[in-house]
Amino acid sequence: MSSSESPDTSFEADFLIHPEWLIPMTEKGLILRGQSLAISNNKIIAIDATDHLKKSCTAQQEITLDNHALLPGLINAHGHSPMALFRGFADDMALQPWLEEKIWPAESQWVSEEFVRDGAALAIAEMLRGGTTAFTDMYFFPEEIAKVTLAANIRTIQAAPVLDFPTVYAQDADEYIRKATELNDRYKNNNMVLVAFGPHAPYTVSDSPLKHISTLANELEIPIHMHVHENVHEVADAITQHGNRPLERLNELGLLSHLLQCVHATQLEDVEIEIMANAGVTVVHCPASNAGLASGMCRTQDILDAGINLCLGTDSAASNNELNMFNEMRQAALFGKTSANNASATTAWDVLTMATVNGARAMGMEDALGTLETGKLADCVAVDLDHVNSQPVYDPVSTLVYSVQSSQVNYVWVDGKLCVAHGDVLTMDTEAIKHRAAEWAEKIH
Amino acid sequence: MSSSESPDTSFEADFLIHPEWLIPMTEKGLILRGQSLAISNNKIIAIDATDHLKKSCTAQQEITLDNHALLPGLINAHGHSPMALFRGFADDMALQPWLEEKIWPAESQWVSEEFVRDGAALAIAEMLRGGTTAFTDMYFFPEEIAKVTLAANIRTIQAAPVLDFPTVYAQDADEYIRKATELNDRYKNNNMVLVAFGPHAPYTVSDSPLKHISTLANELEIPIHMHVHENVHEVADAITQHGNRPLERLNELGLLSHLLQCVHATQLEDVEIEIMANAGVTVVHCPASNAGLASGMCRTQDILDAGINLCLGTDSAASNNELNMFNEMRQAALFGKTSANNASATTAWDVLTMATVNGARAMGMEDALGTLETGKLADCVAVDLDHVNSQPVYDPVSTLVYSVQSSQVNYVWVDGKLCVAHGDVLTMDTEAIKHRAAEWAEKIH
Numbered sequence: 001m002s003s004s005e006s007p008d009t010s011f012e013a014d015f016l017i018h019p020e021w022l023i024p025m026t027e028k029g030l031i032l033r034g035q036s037l038a039i040s041n042n043k044i045i046a047i048d049a050t051d052h053l054k055k056s057c058t059a060q061q062e063i064t065l066d067n068h069a070l071l072p073g074l075i076n077a078h079g080h081s082p083m084a085l086f087r088g089f090a091d092d093m094a095l096q097p098w099l100e101e102k103i104w105p106a107e108s109q110w111v112s113e114e115f116v117r118d119g120a121a122l123a124i125a126e127m128l129r130g131g132t133t134a135f136t137d138m139y140f141f142p143e144e145i146a147k148v149t150l151a152a153n154i155r156t157i158q159a160a161p162v163l164d165f166p167t168v169y170a171q172d173a174d175e176y177i178r179k180a181t182e183l184n185d186r187y188k189n190n191n192m193v194l195v196a197f198g199p200h201a202p203y204t205v206s207d208s209p210l211k212h213i214s215t216l217a218n219e220l221e222i223p224i225h226m227h228v229h230e231n232v233h234e235v236a237d238a239i240t241q242h243g244n245r246p247l248e249r250l251n252e253l254g255l256l257s258h259l260l261q262c263v264h265a266t267q268l269e270d271v272e273i274e275i276m277a278n279a280g281v282t283v284v285h286c287p288a289s290n291a292g293l294a295s296g297m298c299r300t301q302d303i304l305d306a307g308i309n310l311c312l313g314t315d316s317a318a319s320n321n322e323l324n325m326f327n328e329m330r331q332a333a334l335f336g337k338t339s340a341n342n343a344s345a346t347t348a349w350d351v352l353t354m355a356t357v358n359g360a361r362a363m364g365m366e367d368a369l370g371t372l373e374t375g376k377l378a379d380c381v382a383v384d385l386d387h388v389n390s391q392p393v394y395d396p397v398s399t400l401v402y403s404v405q406s407s408q409v410n411y412v413w414v415d416g417k418l419c420v421a422h423g424d425v426l427t428m429d430t431e432a433i434k435h436r437a438a439e440w441a442e443k444i445h
Numbered sequence: 446m447s448s449s450e451s452p453d454t455s456f457e458a459d460f461l462i463h464p465e466w467l468i469p470m471t472e473k474g475l476i477l478r479g480q481s482l483a484i485s486n487n488k489i490i491a492i493d494a495t496d497h498l499k500k501s502c503t504a505q506q507e508i509t510l511d512n513h514a515l516l517p518g519l520i521n522a523h524g525h526s527p528m529a530l531f532r533g534f535a536d537d538m539a540l541q542p543w544l545e546e547k548i549w550p551a552e553s554q555w556v557s558e559e560f561v562r563d564g565a566a567l568a569i570a571e572m573l574r575g576g577t578t579a580f581t582d583m584y585f586f587p588e589e590i591a592k593v594t595l596a597a598n599i600r601t602i603q604a605a606p607v608l609d610f611p612t613v614y615a616q617d618a619d620e621y622i623r624k625a626t627e628l629n630d631r632y633k634n635n636n637m638v639l640v641a642f643g644p645h646a647p648y649t650v651s652d653s654p655l656k657h658i659s660t661l662a663n664e665l666e667i668p669i670h671m672h673v674h675e676n677v678h679e680v681a682d683a684i685t686q687h688g689n690r691p692l693e694r695l696n697e698l699g700l701l702s703h704l705l706q707c708v709h710a711t712q713l714e715d716v717e718i719e720i721m722a723n724a725g726v727t728v729v730h731c732p733a734s735n736a737g738l739a740s741g742m743c744r745t746q747d748i749l750d751a752g753i754n755l756c757l758g759t760d761s762a763a764s765n766n767e768l769n770m771f772n773e774m775r776q777a778a779l780f781g782k783t784s785a786n787n788a789s790a791t792t793a794w795d796v797l798t799m800a801t802v803n804g805a806r807a808m809g810m811e812d813a814l815g816t817l818e819t820g821k822l823a824d825c826v827a828v829d830l831d832h833v834n835s836q837p838v839y840d841p842v843s844t845l846v847y848s849v850q851s852s853q854v855n856y857v858w859v860d861g862k863l864c865v866a867h868g869d870v871l872t873m874d875t876e877a878i879k880h881r882a883a884e885w886a887e888k889i890h
Binding site for chain 2: 342389393402406430
């Protein structure tokens with residue numbers, strides 16, 4: 001190598017990745033070719049011309065990915081991971097009978113620490129396999145889920161549940177809240193496990209615990225993750241019971257802030273969108289679950305136009321019935337166009353932004369996640385576009401959103417660690433996980 | 446083997462298949478276990494207890510498929526296969542600007558016999574790979590598409606296009622119609638290539654050729670496949686131009702019969718559903734395309750309730766952007782529930798029926814296709830449910846519709862011939878097909 005070609009500095013990396021397309025999500029429409037990305041420890045340490053990096057960087061593993069797009073890891077902003085064990089258990093039913101006749105009775109019979117670990121493992125295996133690198137979760141025994149996430153090396157927000165009524169996990173709202181704060185203490189300063197308060201919904205948590213949660217969330221600076229305005233019945237019942245719409249009640253209780261994440265929000269009036277925008281509330285859109293339960297359509301384009309941080313979630317596999325952020329992006333685009341009656345609404349770029357940049361913002365990690373940039377945490381995904389269902393490629397973002405199957409995810413890094421290679425989950429025993437799931441289904445059936 | 450165990454008759458087969466679940470689609474809810482299926486030449490010659498068939502049948506190939514569901518091949522009832530070369534070329538646009546500004550100019554520049562062959566090959570490779578064994582198609586140079594389908598061994602209805610205006614394929618309506626009848630003559634009595642008339646839409650074909658087509662279709666007993674009431678603008682424009690809604694005009698022209706297939710039909714009044722039901726019209730629902738182009742939602746449950754034969758189509762990869770009947774079934778269920786505002790509407794069983802039994806009926810082949818029964822043509826598909834995204838299995842039909850990716854299709858037989866094994870398309874050179882598609886995109890871009 002002549003001195004004129006010599007790089008400015010030479011450095012070492014764990015991984016040096018040469019994708020066909022690099023989609024940093026730092027700027028709308030920006031798709032890089034001939035660029036590579038270097039990872040060291042848990043961070044992206046360089047993005048630069050392939051020729052340059054090949055000279056300047058010595059990597060433990062150099063991975064050339066022809067026909068692959070490299071993008072930020074997808075962030076699933078809402079789910080209940082252990083419910084993967086109820087996938088397909090009760091379909092084609094509306095929300096309330098589905099909950100009251102099927103899900104809640106099954107939960108009260110079967111949920112335990114073991115159930116939670118096995119279900120979370122199944123969900124996490126599916127999510128990692130499909131390019132999801134972080135997920136927000138709301139379920140009983142979040143401390144057990146956290147153990148599974150740490151072993152699998154996936155990033156999570158555990159929204160510790162709060163309800164008025166007793167379950168196997170806690171006796172009353174105070175106990176739920178105490179457990180949530182204890183969990184937060186345990187994982188303080190851990191960037192793989194974040195904790196939030198998860199008051200289930202306006203109709204299952206009364207004013208006093210909500211006020212308490214609001215105070216604590218502000219003190220601890222952690223999110224409040226809550227189902228809000230999931231369907232028209234929730235809103236109608238609240239008007240009957242409290243005399244106002246749930247969002248109005250939450251606003252009066254002081255919950256509307258940048259810490260609040262409203263999940264579903266299929267029923268929004270113009271003034272509510274304005275209030276949420278002004279308060280800096282995040283909305284988590286779950287299009288497939290909303291459709292499956294006939295909960296109504298979210299006004300995605302109006303929410304985006306208002307400048308609200310709109311994220312994307314699968315909800316649980318019991319109502320989805322998959323934890324597939326590629327399909328969820330497609331659903332969000334298709335339902336977004338349908339609800340706006342406008343084919344230019346909720347574009348491929350919009351939904352990929354929702355699944356990356358906006359998800360990171362909801363986690364309070366926009367400085368560390370959501371885009372591919374030097375210095376950020378190395379959560380990234382490589383997708384093979386060289387399949388008959390995703391050829392030809394005019395615009396790789398269109399291909400990713402509208403044509404790709406999550407089975408085309410070949411490589412996944414989370415926090416700099418390779419978790420999926422050649423489509424195999426390296427950090428989990430998927431055969432054992434499937435076997436355990438089948439055993440649970442035998443019992444639950 | 447003792448004489449008491451000896452089977453009644455012993456016979457030979459080409460394939461003897463032992464799936465975990467056998468879903469014949471002969472009866473709602475019927476899912477067989479411990480049953481096997483034998484194929485000889487192009488037909489299913491036996492479905493019986495595995496133990497029994499293992500003794501009575503000598504097969505060239507015996508295939509044991511643990512964790513697989515065996516079901517009738519999926520029937521994609523609407524598309525434009527060569528447009529697979531435009532996959533992702535123009536997204537996030539409404540129907541008319543999409544057609545007028547992007548698709549029609551690109552077609553007039555690029556469509557040729559070669560384009561059609563290469564595009565059809567890409568589409569067919571994707572469809573076979575994903576478990577589609579028959580498809581209805583409407584595009585220029587259908588005789589070229591037919592050659593590709595025969596080589597690939599996929600079943601097709603080629604709806605030969607008819608338009609008022611000249612294209613590279615024909616000069617005027619008379620020439621289009623003449624070519625359609627010639628094509629029908631060529632493939633008379635061929636059960637792999639069926640021919641239909643494909644008048645594009647009410648707004649592109651005038652009264653005189655429509656009447657001519659109606660007469661010929663009745664004489665030849667072949668279907669008329671047509672885009673009808675695709676969106677609100679089509680209906681509004683027709684009222685302005687003709688003083689009535691397109692369906693009313695088609696009715697006056699005598700087109701409404703069991704031979705008519707109305708594609709899209711997103712805009713239907715109650716009385717129109719009633720008229721279509723009485724006339725025995727087939728409706729082809731294309732949920733993803735309708736959503737992508739913001740064309741509106743089809744009233745699937747009302748159409749089913751009226752007893753109309755409702756089928757399922759992907760439309761082309763230019764508006765979908767995939768030819769994936771598993772995703773299309775899921776879309777149909779999700780949009781069906783949303784449009785009906787009822788989570789119990791358009792169930793998993795409904796959409797699997799649409800994609801199999803109803804598709805066969807639209808082809809006029811309900812006696813030969815659409816279910817797994819002894820004596821029927823051997824079009825069938827084996828799907829591996831043993832993936833983390835599709836476990837556990839409570840109801841394999843729910844799993845197939847709501848959780849499976851088409852990449853989980855492992856085996857496909859069409860007309861008794863094994864076309865896909867271990868997920869590889871045996872009858873086509875997929876590497877060459879992808880290469881040709883990429884070359885076209887380079888030029889078209």
